[in-house]
């Protein structure tokens with residue numbers, strides 16, 4: 001079985017000891033491909049993600065400005081982001097979006113930085129990787145102003161209801177399911193997964209965060225995406241192999257990875 005972890009943060013903050021062992025365990029678990037996320041106002045974080053992708057032919061990078069750090073993004077940040085988006089190893093712009101749960105940056109800053117990245121994704125033709133938390137309606141408002149690519153991108157770490165999911169599906173987004181789907185108290189998400197069309201589904205760890213059961217609370221790593229695939233297979237009443245195959249295909253399609 002081969003799996004694609006569509007979203008992991010393989011950075012030094014999360015993995016100070018390096019990622020060699022982490023990648024070894026991922027391979028042993030069948031995780032053949034990973035997209036690492038370099039999302040920050042600090043362009044060194046973007047560069048590091050690209051470096052990791054350059055050093056490993058099975059890893060790609062997404063770069064952007066995270067909503068938490070919107071207040072610290074300057075015109076220099078955007079200048080450098082634009083230049084780095086031209087790297088061959090960059091397959092998406094993000095994660096970007098709105099997070100009104102933590103409110104680490106003021107709302108207006110978040111909206112402005114998100115709008116700028118929606119525009120940039122359109123101009124570069126790259127898919128968006130969306131992070132939207134407790135900001136569903138505001139995210140939709142920004143996205144509906146566009147302009148958007150077709151397909152526009154991925155809703156990462158989706159953990160909402162099937163009604164919210166429907167809004168994104170109608171806009172053409174892919175939906176990436178995190179380890180939260182294995183949690184006992186995730187009934188609304190499990191219900192959404194039940195009706196999510198297989199051809200729009202991705203899976204992710206969001207490593208080092210959000211470990212699935214039975215590792216909940218521990219540091220996450222790409223190898224554990226298999227537990228998310230297993231949970232989805234249970235919900236959909238299909239084989240884990242089917243979940244693996246279709247999510248690999250979908251992830252390569254949206255990131256436009258040819259191999």
Ligand SMILES: [Zn+2]
Nearest residue numbers: 095131156157
């Ligand atoms: Zn996120």
Ligand SMILES: [Zn+2]
Nearest residue numbers: 007037095206
């Ligand atoms: Zn993330």
